[in-house]
Amino acid sequence: MSNQQQQTTVRYAMTTMPTDFGQTGAEGIRDLVKRATAQAPIATYAEDPHPPISWDVIAGAGWDMAGIVEDGDGATTRDLVEIAREWGYGCIPQPLLPTILAKRLSSVAREANGPVTFALPLGEETLIPFGQLAEISVATTLGTDSGTLISAGDGDSDGLDLVGRGIRSTATVTTMTIEAAREVALVFAAESLGGAERLLADSIEFAKQRMQFGRAVGSFQAVKHKLADAAVAVESSETSLIWGSQRPEQAFRSAVFAVDRCIDAAEIAVQVHGGLGFTWEAGLHFPFRKFLSARRVVESLQRSHG
Amino acid sequence: MTVQTLDTGRDIEQFAAKAEQWLATAVPARWKNDRGSLTSHDMDEIRREWDFILWEGGYSGLSIPQEYGGQGLGLAEEIIFHVLAGSAQAPDGLARVGKSLVTPMLIKSGSEDQRAAYIPSIMNGTDVWCQGFSEPEAGSDMANIQTRARRVEGGYLLTGTKTWTSFAQHARRCFVLAQTQPEAGRYRNLSMLLVDMQAPGVSISDIRQISGAVHFAETRFDNVFVADSDRVGDDGDGWGVAMRVLGDERGGIETAARYVEIRSDVDALLAVLGDDPRYADRLRDLDIRTELVRWQLAKIADLETAGDEVRLARAGAVLKLMWSELWQDVTKLGVVHAPVAEHHHWTYQYLESRAVTIYGGSSEIQRNILSERVLGLPR
Numbered sequence: 169m170s171n172q173q174q175q176t177t178v179r180y181a182m183t184t185m186p187t188d189f190g191q192t193g194a195e196g197i198r199d200l201v202k203r204a205t206a207q208a209p210i211a212t213y214a215e216d217p218h219p220p221i222s223w224d225v226i227a228g229a230g231w232d233m234a235g236i237v238e239d240g241d242g243a244t245t246r247d248l249v250e251i252a253r254e255w256g257y258g259c260i261p262q263p264l265l266p267t268i269l270a271k272r273l274s275s276v277a278r279e280a281n282g283p284v285t286f287a288l289p290l291g292e293e294t295l296i297p298f299g300q301l302a303e304i305s306v307a308t309t310l311g312t313d314s315g316t317l318i319s320a321g322d323g324d325s326d327g328l329d330l331v332g333r334g335i336r337s338t339a340t341v342t343t344m345t346i347e348a349a350r351e352v353a354l355v356f357a358a359e360s361l362g363g364a365e366r367l368l369a370d371s372i373e374f375a376k377q378r379m380q381f382g383r384a385v386g387s388f389q390a391v392k393h394k395l396a397d398a399a400v401a402v403e404s405s406e407t408s409l410i411w412g413s414q415r416p417e418q419a420f421r422s423a424v425f426a427v428d429r430c431i432d433a434a435e436i437a438v439q440v441h442g443g444l445g446f447t448w449e450a451g452l453h454f455p456f457r458k459f460l461s462a463r464r465v466v467e468s469l470q471r472s473h474g
Numbered sequence: 475m476t477v478q479t480l481d482t483g484r485d486i487e488q489f490a491a492k493a494e495q496w497l498a499t500a501v502p503a504r505w506k507n508d509r510g511s512l513t514s515h516d517m518d519e520i521r522r523e524w525d526f527i528l529w530e531g532g533y534s535g536l537s538i539p540q541e542y543g544g545q546g547l548g549l550a551e552e553i554i555f556h557v558l559a560g561s562a563q564a565p566d567g568l569a570r571v572g573k574s575l576v577t578p579m580l581i582k583s584g585s586e587d588q589r590a591a592y593i594p595s596i597m598n599g600t601d602v603w604c605q606g607f608s609e610p611e612a613g614s615d616m617a618n619i620q621t622r623a624r625r626v627e628g629g630y631l632l633t634g635t636k637t638w639t640s641f642a643q644h645a646r647r648c649f650v651l652a653q654t655q656p657e658a659g660r661y662r663n664l665s666m667l668l669v670d671m672q673a674p675g676v677s678i679s680d681i682r683q684i685s686g687a688v689h690f691a692e693t694r695f696d697n698v699f700v701a702d703s704d705r706v707g708d709d710g711d712g713w714g715v716a717m718r719v720l721g722d723e724r725g726g727i728e729t730a731a732r733y734v735e736i737r738s739d740v741d742a743l744l745a746v747l748g749d750d751p752r753y754a755d756r757l758r759d760l761d762i763r764t765e766l767v768r769w770q771l772a773k774i775a776d777l778e779t780a781g782d783e784v785r786l787a788r789a790g791a792v793l794k795l796m797w798s799e800l801w802q803d804v805t806k807l808g809v810v811h812a813p814v815a816e817h818h819h820w821t822y823q824y825l826e827s828r829a830v831t832i833y834g835g836s837s838e839i840q841r842n843i844l845s846e847r848v849l850g851l852p853r
Contacts, residue, residue: 179485179487179490179556180486180487180489180490180504181550181553182486182550182623182768182769184773184776185773185777185780251492280640317623350842354726364694372850372851375851376850376851383852384852386851386852387851387852387853389842391851392841392842392845392846392849392851393838393841393842393845395845395849395851396795396841396842396844396845396849397841399788399792399844399845399849400792400795400796400844403770403788403789403792403796404763404766404770404792404796406773407766407769407773408762408766408769410769410773411765411766411769418765421758422762425759425762
């Protein structure tokens with residue numbers, strides 16, 4: 169990766185769009201998610217032991233390799249953000265994003281057949297996303313060609329990010345270069361952005377359908393303006409990640425800010441859904457809890473690498 | 475990461491390097507060094523002169539096509555130039571309304587004769603323009619225009635009162651939204667007229683703001699003659715012409731200028747409060763939001779180039795809310811917490827910034843537009 173080269177030459181150019189690679193990848197993921205979920209509510213599949221997209225389908229299409237860069241050719245950080253956002257919209261409990269990152273940032277992970285994840289610092293503890301999956305392996309190093317793959321080991325199920333199916337343990341944290349840690353933070357934040365887009369879309373739809381006082385609640389200005397604020401939050405979150413993906417030294421700051429805006433949008437989504445909003449049944453909490461988890465992960469990465 | 479080239483293929487870095495070099499010598503020394511001792515008359519004179527210097531230097535109308543006397547570049551260059559001009563302490567010219575509103579309006583909706591008659595003198599800084607949309611009874615409800623233009627031989631006689639006309643004191647011309655068909659329904663009764671501010675029957679009076687500054691005027695028209703050839707678009711099409719202008723007002727170039735001012739205020743806060751842990755969280759938030767104004771603009775420019783209408787609509791609709799509410803948060807921190815030596819600056823900026831969530835489409839109107847037209851919520 170020609171990281172340094174870009175940092176020193178780009179002062180004013182502000183490219184915000186993904187490359188063709190990222191655009192094609194994001195469109196592919198969007199189609200995959202749409203076909204698999206058929207726009208079903210998140211709650212109908214988030215806790216299902218058989219997610220609507222199987223790992224075989226993901227790996228069969230080569231999506232787990234989407235982040236690999238060969239001879240300088242492949243996804244940019246900006247492209248990863250675009251892809252992660254589309255994946256995040258689905259809230260599908262499969263380890264696609266950790267595997268994309270691991271295979272991009274570790275040569276041993278690249279050789280592995282199954283899904284790969286890594287161990288993140290979380291204060292005194294370690295969080296291994298998707299560590300509950302039997303077939304997953306953990307990369308010990310990201311960003312350099314050293315390191316091995318190990319099993320996730322034992323731990324408690326992470327009770328926060330239910331889509332992330334992680335475990336909390338005292339396992340050794342994966343060693344990451346600063347560049348690798350930045351990309352991990354941006355991708356986790358971008359997954360949250362996708363979830364926030366989903367919550368915004370679902371809330372708009374709900375506000376159009378839900379009738380009170382003989383009219384759609386979405387026709388009340390107090391509700392409209394809340395949703396407008398959610399849209400501002402989601403836009404700010406996206407722009408922040410674009411900024412962080414183009415200015416690597418801002419990656420952590422941008423990721424923390426972006427996840428905070430997703431949390432703002434989630435609070436509004438719950439409020440707009442009224443009594444349903446805070447029920448398990450409605451399922452808004454699946455992305456919402458993911459944001460809270462991402463917030464801790466990103467800040468923890470910033471603390472250890474910033 | 476691979477180095478990405480701009481979709482437009484233009485070399486932004488080269489443009490920036492040349493502009494930076496040019497600005498280093500072009501900014502008038504009197505403005506850069508002695509601004510504190512200048513009278514408001516001197517300042518106006520330098521701002522007017524700056525419009526001409528920009529023209530001579532080839533930096534006037536950066537995103538205006540070359541056939542109309544602009545530089546044929548894009549929003550990306552406009553943003554960068556504003557940022558560089560801000561760092562070089564360049565003055566703010568008086569031609570803003572002409573360049574960012576009138577010229578695009580004439581290109582989109584005007585006649586070939588109007589473009590030839592008015593754009594060159596805007597580009598070279600000769601003629602300042604002002605905008606006559608708002609009225610005492612037409613604020614957020616902008617279609618409630620009461621100013622009438624009565625049909626007469628060869629044109630109209632214009633009578634009514636416009637308010638919040640920035641630059642009226644300097645303006646050679648004003649573009650005015652007036653009722654020309656009183657019997658027609660709402661939105662179909664208006665026309666856009668180009669009015670000579672030196673014509674008999676035009677009078678202006680200052681409006682003083684809570685900051686003490688006078689940026690606006692009330693402008694009265696008493697039977698002012700406007701020729702048919704100075705109507706933009708058809709009689710009755712004024713609302714459509716105006717809506718396309720407001721798209722520009724809430725959009726790019728204006729925000730680039732705002733970014734520069736907000737950036738400078740945030741830098742000033744960082745300089746005096748940056749080491750105090752009590753303000754660290756708030757300053758970090760303000761600093762990031764300031765950079766995001768610039769990146770939001772860049773995103774809008776790229777989505778426009780890519781023709782992605784869906785994303786462009788939302789990205790554009792949040793822009794004014796983003797910068798206007800940010801600036802108020804910035805000045806609020808300054809007015810309460812900045813050291814005594816800076817009280818004057820922050821009092822002024824704080825009181826000035828009260829206006830930005832009202833003019834150019836209030837925050838409430840912005841949220842209505844965003845939720846109804848972009849998010850699709852029912853009226």
